[in-house]
Amino acid sequence: MNKFADYKTVDVLVVGAGVAGLTAAAAAKSLCPDKSVCVIDKASGPGRHNLSGGTFDPSSLYEFLNLAFPNWQDNEKISKFLSRRVVNEQFFMLSSKSRAFRITPHLKLAKALKLSAGKMLSEGETIISVSKLVRVVEAMAVEKGVEIYYNFPADFVDFDHKTARAKGVRLADKGLDEGGIKQMNYTPGELINAENVILAEGADGYVTEQFIAHSELERNQPQIYSLGVKEVIEVSPEQYKAIGSSNVLRFAGYPLWKPFSSPSIFGGGALYPLGSRRIAVVLISALDWKYKDYSPYEAFCLFKKHPKVARYIDGGRVLEAGAKLIPEGGFHSIPRDKVRSTYAGTSNVLLTGDCAGFVNMHRMRGLSNAVLTGLQAGKAVSMKEKNGGSLAKNYSNMLEFSGLIDQMKRAAKFRQIISKFGVTLGLGLGNIDFMLPLFNIRQDNKREMTESYPFSGKGLFDQADFVKHTGVQHRENQQPHLVIKDVDICKWECARKYDCPCLKFCPGQVYEKMQEHVGPVNTSNCLHCKTCQRKCPYSNIEWTVPEAGGPMYTDM
Numbered sequence: 001m002n003k004f005a006d007y008k009t010v011d012v013l014v015v016g017a018g019v020a021g022l023t024a025a026a027a028a029k030s031l032c033p034d035k036s037v038c039v040i041d042k043a044s045g046p047g048r049h050n051l052s053g054g055t056f057d058p059s060s061l062y063e064f065l066n067l068a069f070p071n072w073q074d075n076e077k078i079s080k081f082l083s084r085r086v087v088n089e090q091f092f093m094l095s096s097k098s099r100a101f102r103i104t105p106h107l108k109l110a111k112a113l114k115l116s117a118g119k120m121l122s123e124g125e126t127i128i129s130v131s132k133l134v135r136v137v138e139a140m141a142v143e144k145g146v147e148i149y150y151n152f153p154a155d156f157v158d159f160d161h162k163t164a165r166a167k168g169v170r171l172a173d174k175g176l177d178e179g180g181i182k183q184m185n186y187t188p189g190e191l192i193n194a195e196n197v198i199l200a201e202g203a204d205g206y207v208t209e210q211f212i213a214h215s216e217l218e219r220n221q222p223q224i225y226s227l228g229v230k231e232v233i234e235v236s237p238e239q240y241k242a243i244g245s246s247n248v249l250r251f252a253g254y255p256l257w258k259p260f261s262s263p264s265i266f267g268g269g270a271l272y273p274l275g276s277r278r279i280a281v282v283l284i285s286a287l288d289w290k291y292k293d294y295s296p297y298e299a300f301c302l303f304k305k306h307p308k309v310a311r312y313i314d315g316g317r318v319l320e321a322g323a324k325l326i327p328e329g330g331f332h333s334i335p336r337d338k339v340r341s342t343y344a345g346t347s348n349v350l351l352t353g354d355c356a357g358f359v360n361m362h363r364m365r366g367l368s369n370a371v372l373t374g375l376q377a378g379k380a381v382s383m384k385e386k387n388g389g390s391l392a393k394n395y396s397n398m399l400e401f402s403g404l405i406d407q408m409k410r411a412a413k414f415r416q417i418i419s420k421f422g423v424t425l426g427l428g429l430g431n432i433d434f435m436l437p438l439f440n441i442r443q444d445n446k447r448e449m450t451e452s453y454p455f456s457g458k459g460l461f462d463q464a465d466f467v468k469h470t471g472v473q474h475r476e477n478q479q480p481h482l483v484i485k486d487v488d489i490c491k492w493e494c495a496r497k498y499d500c501p502c503l504k505f506c507p508g509q510v511y512e513k514m515q516e517h518v519g520p521v522n523t524s525n526c527l528h529c530k531t532c533q534r535k536c537p538y539s540n541i542e543w544t545v546p547e548a549g550g551p552m553y554t555d556m
C-alpha cells in the first residue's frame with residue numbers, strides 16, 4: 001500500500017529533507033507525538049541533493065539532540081559521527097599560480113583582537129560530510145515516527161488569500177513529455193493539505209521564492225549567492241598522511257583574487273580529510289563576479305593545479321563531484337512580514353535554513369543555523385498546539401529568543417561591504433563593519449560583466465568527467481525544467497554584449513550553442529544549482545522543479 005495515501009492531510013508538512021527540514025520534522029514530532037509529520041524531497045534518497053563544506057559547529061545539534069534524544073551520548077553511531085574534530089587549521093594566501101604563504105598567525109591575531117576575519121577559524125568544530133549528517137538526522141526523524149517521501153518534488157504553496165492561510169503544498173506533475181503532453185504514466189501533482197507548512201528547500205528554493213513573491217514576505221535587500229564546486233578524491237596513503245586526518249587547509253587568493261589587481265572574486269578554497277584516504281576539495285566563487293567568461297569549474301581546476309593544493313591530490317582518483325549555491329546576503333536578505341513583524345514566516349508557513357538565508361557571513365557557516373532554525377520551527381509548532389497563536393509569530397519569537405537574529409545582525413554588513421568595495425578593500429573594512437553604514441547591494445546578475453577573466457583553466461581536467469561523477473540523471477524525454485524565456489535576447493543582445501556567459505558558468509555543461517541559438521541542450525546534466533537563474537544577465541532563464549532526477553551525492 002502506498003503510505004502516502006494516508007498522508008494527503010497532515011498536521012506538519014516539511015518541504016526539503018536537508019538538515020533544516022529533518023531537524024524541524026524530528027523536533028515537531030518529538031514535542032507533539034500525536035501529530036502527523038511528513039517530509040517530502042525531490043531527491044531520490046537521503047543526502048542525494050545536499051552538498052556542503054566540511055566543518056560544522058555542532059552546538060545547535062547538541063541542543064536538538066538533548067531535546068529529542070536525551071540519551072544520545074549512549075548512541076555509538078552518533079557519538080562516533082561527531083567525534084572527528086578540527087585539531088589543526090592552516091590558512092594560506094595563494095599569491096600567484098605557484099606561490100603561497102601562511103596567514104594563520106594573522107587570523108589568530110584577528111581572533112584575539114575580536115576582528116571579523118578571526119571568526120573564520122574553525123578549530124574545535126566537527127569535520128563532516130553533509131550527506132552523512134543528513135542520513136544521521138533522517139534516521140533519528142524516522143525513529144521518532146516522521147514519514148519521509150523521496151522523488152516528491154513540491155511545486156507551490158497553495159495559499160488561500162481569503163483566509164490568509166496555506167492550505168498545503170501542491171506536488172509537481174509527473175509523466176509529461178518534452179512538449180507537455182500527458183504520457184501513459186501521467187500523474188497530476190496532488191495537494192497535500194497541511195495545518196503547518198515548513199519550507200526547507202535550501203538555497204534559492206523554487207517553492208520558497210514563489211511563495212515570497214506572492215505573500216506578504218519581503219526582503220530589505222536582494223539575496224546574493226556564491227557557487228561551491230567540490231570533489232571528493234581518493235589519494236595515496238602518503239598524501240593522506242601529509243594532510244593529516246584532523247587537519248583542515250583553507251586558501252584565499254589565486255585563482256579568485258589578487259590584491260590591487262585582477263581578478264577580484266570573493267571566495268576561497270579548502271581541503272579537508274574525510275577518512276579512508278579521501279580528501280574533499282572545494283572552491284567557492286561569489287556570483288557577483290564581473291567577468292563575462294568566468295567559469296567556476298575552470299577556476300576550480302586552476303585551484304587544484306596550484307602546487308600548494310596539488311601536492312595532496314595530484315594523481316588521485318575522483319570519487320564524487322558536485323556544485324551548489326550558498327545564500328550570502330545575511331540578515332537583510334532574510335524574508336520578513338513587515339505588517340505582522342515576523343522573520344522568515346507568515347501565517348502558517350515558515351522558512352528555515354538556506355531557503356530563508358540563515359548563513360552567517362562572518363563565520364561563513366550555514367549548517368549550525370540550519371539545524372537551529374529547524375529546531376525553532378519544531379518548537380513553534382508545539383507552542384502553537386499548546387498555547388495557540390500564529391505559527392509564524394511563535395517561530396519569529398523563538399528565533400529571537402535563541403539569539404539567532406542577533407547573531408545574524410552582527411554579521412549583517414560584512415558581505416555588503418565586500419560587494420561594494422571589492423575583495424581587497426572590502427576584507428579590510430569588513431573587520432570594522434560594525435562602524436560602517438549598511439551599503440545597498442544589487443542582485444548578482446545586475447553586476448555589469450564587462451571584463452575578461454585573466455586566467456584560463458580550459459583543458460586542465462575534463463568537465464564531462466566532473467559531470468559524470470555527480471551521478472546526475474533525469475528522464476530524457478520529460479518536460480524540460482529549464483526554459484529560456486526569450487531566445488531573441490540570447491541571439492541579438494547577450495551574444496553581442498557578453499558572449500553568452502551561461503555557456504561558461506554552468507557547472508553541468510547544460511548550455512550549448514547550436515546554429516546561433518543558445519539553449520539548455522543537456523538538461524539531463526542539470527545539478528539543480530540554479531546558478532543560471534541567478535547569473536544570466538537578462539534574467540532570461542527559468543528553473544522549474546523537475547518531476548524527478550538530479551545529482552546523486554553520497555558523501556558531499
Ligand SMILES: Cc1cc2nc3c(=O)[nH]c(=O)nc-3n(C[C@H](O)[C@H](O)[C@H](O)COP(=O)(O)OP(=O)(O)OC[C@H]3O[C@@H](n4cnc5c(N)ncnc54)[C@H](O)[C@@H]3O)c2cc1C
Binds near residue numbers: 324352
Ligand atoms: C560549497 C559549500 C560549502 C559550505 N561549507 C560550509 C561549512 O563548511 N560549514 C557550514 O556550516 N556550512 C557550510 N555551507 C552551508 C551549508 O551547507 C548550508 O547552510 C546547509 O547545508 C543548508 O541546509 P538546508 O537544510 O537549509 O538546505 P539543503 O541542504 O540544501 O537541503 C534542501 C533540501 O530540499 C530539497 N528540495 C529543494 N527544493 C525542493 C522542492 N521543490 N521539493 C522537494 N524537495 C526540495 C533538496 O533536495 C534538499 O534535500 C556550505 C555550503 C556549500 C554549498
Ligand code: SF4
Binds near residue numbers: 489491494503535
Ligand atoms: S540564457 Fe541568459 S546568459 Fe545564456 S545566452 Fe541567453 S541571455 Fe545570455
Ligand code: SF4
Binds near residue numbers: 529
Ligand atoms: S543548468 Fe543551471 S541549475 Fe542546472 S547545473 Fe547549469 S547552472 Fe546549475
